[in-house]
Amino acid sequence: MAHGPSHSTACGILPDRGTNPCPLHRQADSQPLRHQGSPVLHVLESYEQHLRHVEKDVLIPKIMREKARERCSEQVQDFTKCCKDSGILMVVKCRKENSALKECLTAYYNDPAFYEECKMEYLKEREEFRKTGIPTKKRLQKLPTSM
Numbered sequence: 001m002a003h004g005p006s007h008s009t010a011c012g013i014l015p016d017r018g019t020n021p022c023p024l025h026r027q028a029d030s031q032p033l034r035h036q037g038s039p040v041l042h043v044l045e046s047y048e049q050h051l052r053h054v055e056k057d058v059l060i061p062k063i064m065r066e067k068a069r070e071r072c073s074e075q076v077q078d079f080t081k082c083c084k085d086s087g088i089l090m091v092v093k094c095r096k097e098n099s100a101l102k103e104c105l106t107a108y109y110n111d112p113a114f115y116e117e118c119k120m121e122y123l124k125e126r127e128e129f130r131k132t133g134i135p136t137k138k139r140l141q142k143l144p145t146s147m
Helices: 039-049 053-071 073-093 095-109 112-132 136-140
Strands: none
Touching: 053 073, 053 095, 053 112, 073 095, 112 136
């Protein structure tokens, strides 16, 4: 006698309840996977697009901040110069530059298209990491040349 559940029990075929197709072999409409085109690819694609909490709330916003700073570089430079020139009085003297910088950054942070752009960049980086096991930072560093 075999120990543990049989294959038919593991796949949901219960003697007292009839057949209950195993989700690994069939989909909700009870058609075998091989008869539905490529639902496995669809499941994999949706899995690849799924974002964890930390990705949505930490990693993608980090990319957004970095890209927004690059795109608002003129305002960043103006604010930085003002702060260096003003010293301790920067809070009072640099309000105009600070407001311009905040306005530029906020415009990017609130733009859904910009979020999607950064999300797609993150997904591309994540996919590359899953393929290679090498983080983006290390991939982008120059490899040392041999002597």
